Amino acid sequence: MSDTHTGQDVVDVLSSDHRDMTALIAEIWTVRDPMIRRDLTDTMISELVRHAVAEEMYVYPAMEKHLPDGKEAVEHDVEEHKELEEAAKKLEDLDVSGAEFDEALRRLETVLADHIQDEESEQFPELRRRIPAEELVELAGKVETAKKLAPTRPHPGAPNSELFHKLVGPGVGLVDRLRDKLTGRATR
Numbered sequence: 001m002s003d004t005h006t007g008q009d010v011v012d013v014l015s016s017d018h019r020d021m022t023a024l025i026a027e028i029w030t031v032r033d034p035m036i037r038r039d040l041t042d043t044m045i046s047e048l049v050r051h052a053v054a055e056e057m058y059v060y061p062a063m064e065k066h067l068p069d070g071k072e073a074v075e076h077d078v079e080e081h082k083e084l085e086e087a088a089k090k091l092e093d094l095d096v097s098g099a100e101f102d103e104a105l106r107r108l109e110t111v112l113a114d115h116i117q118d119e120e121s122e123q124f125p126e127l128r129r130r131i132p133a134e135e136l137v138e139l140a141g142k143v144e145t146a147k148k149l150a151p152t153r154p155h156p157g158a159p160n161s162e163l164f165h166k167l168v169g170p171g172v173g174l175v176d177r178l179r180d181k182l183t184g185r186a187t188r
């Protein structure tokens, strides 16, 4: 499933992540069964963390380099990633049936929607305008690899790039566990 073959560029990959995360959140709202809610929430969190790590490693540096005001945009985006991970950390710890959980989910949903809007309406079109198509396809491959190796748990206190390097060994185990979990869910 190499992106050089599918021709997907990095904007396609990231936008599809955005749709997946948004759909998962919508599903969490509709589900009341605590075990399924927990499962969907953990899946959404790991998607979110891996997406944020991959963006920070490969996409935000490209934004800084190629976009006018890229540096400011990246600072703002990284701050929002931190907010998202803080909300995710709460969701990880809270009882899925409590009011506080709903509050944290609402918060995450709101910040995420805003963040997606910024990226998809402003920054991603700029990337496509300013970076050659081949490079954007190459970036898609890097993002996919980073997502496979990235940590799957939120760490709002630490820079994602550092964490990635620290966790890249154990991260593989986490991803394997996640895969088992997803497979289990698919067959239930």
Ligand SMILES: [Fe+2]
Pocket (backbone or CB within 6 Å): 014, 018, 051, 055, 116, 119
């Ligand atoms: Fe994103």
Ligand SMILES: [Fe+2]
Pocket (backbone or CB within 6 Å): 052, 055, 077, 081, 115, 119
């Ligand atoms: Fe982002």
